[in-house]
Amino acid sequence: MEPAAGPAQSPPMIPARLTGALSLIPGLIVCVAVALAAVAVQVLEVRLFGRGWIDAIVLAILIGAAIRSVWTPPEVLRSGIEFSARTLLEIAVVLLGASVSAATVIAIGPGLLAGTAVVVVLALAISYGIGRLLRLPPRMAVLIACGNAICGNSAIAAVAPVVDAEAKDVSAAIAFTAVLGVAVVLLLPLLGAALQLTDVRYGVLAGLTVYAVPQVLAATLPVGAVANQAGTLIKLVRVLMLGPVCLVLAILMAVRRREGEAVAAPRSGVAIHQLIPWFIIGFLLMMAARSTGLIPAAAVPVMADTAKVLTALSMAALGLSTDARAVARSGVRIAAVVILSLLALLGLALALIYLLALV
Numbered sequence: 001m002e003p004a005a006g007p008a009q010s011p012p013m014i015p016a017r018l019t020g021a022l023s024l025i026p027g028l029i030v031c032v033a034v035a036l037a038a039v040a041v042q043v044l045e046v047r048l049f050g051r052g053w054i055d056a057i058v059l060a061i062l063i064g065a066a067i068r069s070v071w072t073p074p075e076v077l078r079s080g081i082e083f084s085a086r087t088l089l090e091i092a093v094v095l096l097g098a099s100v101s102a103a104t105v106i107a108i109g110p111g112l113l114a115g116t117a118v119v120v121v122l123a124l125a126i127s128y129g130i131g132r133l134l135r136l137p138p139r140m141a142v143l144i145a146c147g148n149a150i151c152g153n154s155a156i157a158a159v160a161p162v163v164d165a166e167a168k169d170v171s172a173a174i175a176f177t178a179v180l181g182v183a184v185v186l187l188l189p190l191l192g193a194a195l196q197l198t199d200v201r202y203g204v205l206a207g208l209t210v211y212a213v214p215q216v217l218a219a220t221l222p223v224g225a226v227a228n229q230a231g232t233l234i235k236l237v238r239v240l241m242l243g244p245v246c247l248v249l250a251i252l253m254a255v256r257r258r259e260g261e262a263v264a265a266p267r268s269g270v271a272i273h274q275l276i277p278w279f280i281i282g283f284l285l286m287m288a289a290r291s292t293g294l295i296p297a298a299a300v301p302v303m304a305d306t307a308k309v310l311t312a313l314s315m316a317a318l319g320l321s322t323d324a325r326a327v328a329r330s331g332v333r334i335a336a337v338v339i340l341s342l343l344a345l346l347g348l349a350l351a352l353i354y355l356l357a358l359v
Contacts, residue, residue, distance in 0.1 A: 027080015064319020114158025207234025
């Protein structure tokens with residue numbers, strides 16, 4: 001008589017977290033491929049023209065959007081693409097905090113420091129007003145205002161998760177800001193020469209108006225070391241404004257959500273994580289750690305490079321999530337808002353320069 005068969009052996013269960021992590025891999029691979037293609041194009045730019053006019057971060061979103069216009073990613077790729085577009089971007093924002101030191105800001109001097117902060121706040125308000133006047137959606141107007149007033153693509157990428165911006169809005173804002181940023185680098189030296197600005201004044205003007213730190217270097221190095229140092233310092237102050245601006249926006253968004261929830265089900269309290277996203281807290285903690293010396297100087301470039309890599313992957317994911325036809329339909333108004341916002345920023349910068357009577 002044969003022994004009775006025991007209960008059927010079920011296959012070992014894969015932990016849910018591991019399954020979720022594995023499901024991200026296909027989408028992550030696609031994002032990495034797009035980001036690598038962007039880096040390759042930038043390298044080609046440098047070899048052909050001597051410098052990379054369009055950063056790999058911008059190229060990543062453009063290449064991703066171009067692919068998305070002819071191919072819709074299948075379901076198996078979506079979780080990895082969504083993870084790259086949001087979570088990796090939030091990690092990058094945290095790492096960016098290590099690039100800002102309080103000592104650098106103090107070296108600028110109280111007058112110019114306060115003036116730069118005022119210019120940023122006014123530029124934010126004016127740009128947002130222009131966007132709403134031209135009937136852009138509120139979140140799109142916020143993205144363009146932050147990109148124009150603070151630090152271009154990095155600000156747009158950092159603010160996007162705070163205000164829950166849609167991928168198509170982020171893509172459009174970055175695309176138009178990137179194109180105009182290159183134009184500013186090319187035309188600003190001509191304006192400086194026409195106005196007969198000193199090296200210090202030109203450096204401050206570049207620091208207040210040029211979008212990205214590498215673009216500040218490109219705009220000021222041909223003028224001289226003094227212009228380069230002044231421009232870089234002012235630009236870092238603008239970058240420093242990213243943390244407080246994101247914090248204010250996070251609180252405003254939380255208040256709006258709270259008001260909406262109160263209509264259906266009033267509650268007595270708000271948790272801190274509902275007011276301030278974790279990555280904003282991380283940004284501020286990183287900035288404090290850098291200022292107090294807890295982060296070694298040698299680690300700062302590594303963290304900055306890591307943030308740039310993660311941002312490139314996020315931008316590739318955003319591009320792959322964006323229908324370029326939807327972006328094109330709103331292109332004229334966005335372009336008008338970006339150009340008018342930059343002109344307003346330029347006017348504010350010149351007013352500050354002459355008001356402070358910089359040498």
